[in-house]
Amino acid sequence: MVLLRSFEAALLRQPKPGFQLLSRGEEAIAVGICAALQRKDPFLCSGRSIGPALARGVPPGGLLAELIGKDGGPNRGRAGRAHVSMPSVGLFGAHGVVGGNLTVAAGVALAQQQLGTGAVALCLFGDGACGSGTLHETLNIAALWRLPLVLACDNNGYAVSTAVRDAIAAPRLTDLAAPFGIPASAVDGTDVDAVAAAVGEAVEGARAGRGPWFLELQCARMAPHSTLTREERPPAEVEELRGHDPITLYEKRLRAEGILSDALWAGLMAEVDAEVAEAERFALAAVWPDPEAAMLDV
């Protein structure tokens, strides 16, 4: 989680960081999910992919290179944040169209079922996708065919500027799964252990052949929607979000439990600083793509 936070700070220091969707405040979701997945489980996510990609094991240097458009990225500058993928580490891919990865994830899950891989597909999507028809079509087919699919909704409260209560008629997002008979649970998405436990239960249920599962992971987006979007939430509301910072919450708990000492924390920070500095060096040194390479793999 600390790496994710520090990496995003480094990204913003780049001269042209582009249009980025940060995971600040949502790190426990990415890290908790990836802690619960096996390497073979295909992980699909939305365009808010930076935290999820790092948590899944995409090397930070390569990811930073991808985000700024260098050839050294896993997708050689063709994917960027919105479409980054690295199947070799289990990141099947992000998809920049809101709700767009849901139907694809159903297909990925179908392939696991049909090929008997024993893997479970997990699709992480935002609350903004909950109003999309693709979610409802996906829930229906996943239930009907008992697909090994976990649908994990990262509910950070807003689709850009529109609050969940103004976009979704259902009182609770978990209600959306009920008509299809899909088990659903709401989890504190700022508690990394709770996320990992809930995802683990859902994934292992799907792996055992019990069909899909819907999870609502509740968190707070601590930054504006994107690096180019105005913050329209009242300052007092944004200030209040500090109390939901998953890193601070976890740090406090580990200290209270006597697991984390000052020395251990300092060592962790130094390790992360070094890793991020190395990532920056790698990304800055990476070459730009040959323009003609735009015609490859079309």
Add this chain to the structure above:
Amino acid sequence: MSRLFFREALCRAMAEEMERDSRVILMGQDIAAHGGSYAETRGLFERFGPARVRNTPVAEAVTVGLAAGAAAAGLRPLAFITYLDFLMLGLDALVNYAAKLRFKSAGQLTSPMVVKATAGAKGQGPTHAQSLEPWLMNVPGLTVLAPSTAGDAYGMLKTALRAPGPVVFIDHKKLFPRGGSVPDTEELVPVGSAAIRREGKHLTIVAHSYMSVLALEAATALAAEGIEAEVIDLRSLAPIDWETLTTSARRTGHALFVEEGQVVCGVGAELAFGLRERLSSLRVARLGAKRAPVAPSPVLESFIVPDAKDIEQSARDLLLANVKNGTHRTGKEET
């Protein structure tokens, strides 16, 4: 050679490919026990079972998404879209995901899926009759095929089911009940190859799908007047077989492009431009639907959609140089 209906040729291709490759699965509305909306999957459900021949709900977005994702994860799905018009509901997964996947993953992932969609006017009105091929030709990464004969339906569907990336396979309501020769031994039609259906020296008529049938009818009628039309069946809309087209048009000096859909930014527009870049003195004309939605009334539908007589007239007009500025839209329309 065997005589098969177009729909039977499709069925044989699917059966053979499913037998050959266990990754091939079929998904779509009414394709299982019902045997397909056009009877083109008859017997496949009984032969291959419910895991490989899957009925889907009326939900095109997830049907195409399922195919795109399953293909990326190792299957070879064929998704059925009963009316090409409804592919609009599944375009996101096809265009934004499958067609771009190889590119955006830098070659790490591909989506070797086939969407089979049925185009063409046959009395069903504005949203069950459109020919939207140019929309798809516009997308980098998509292969677009549209056979007109039973033999090609067989050979091209087999090719599509082995292709490295997404293919849209467009058939036509009026083709299913037509018979044709299909080779007894396996014969694949390569992507990007047009077929010369009739040789002629005065003009080249380029068409695809059901319009190829009408173009041949028109060519027969024109021959009685002493006009020898060469008829080229495009078969592959993306990529285009420029070599066959250029060789023919260079010889005849005149090219008429016929399509059932709209001419604005249409197949003919693309072909005429591409050929004029190669043959600057070529005289070109295009014929397609009039600028109106397709109506269900037979009187209105036949006024809107070109028929063999319209093709004949456009050919005569082109040869008589009854054209302005070297290009020409249809024999009747001056919009």
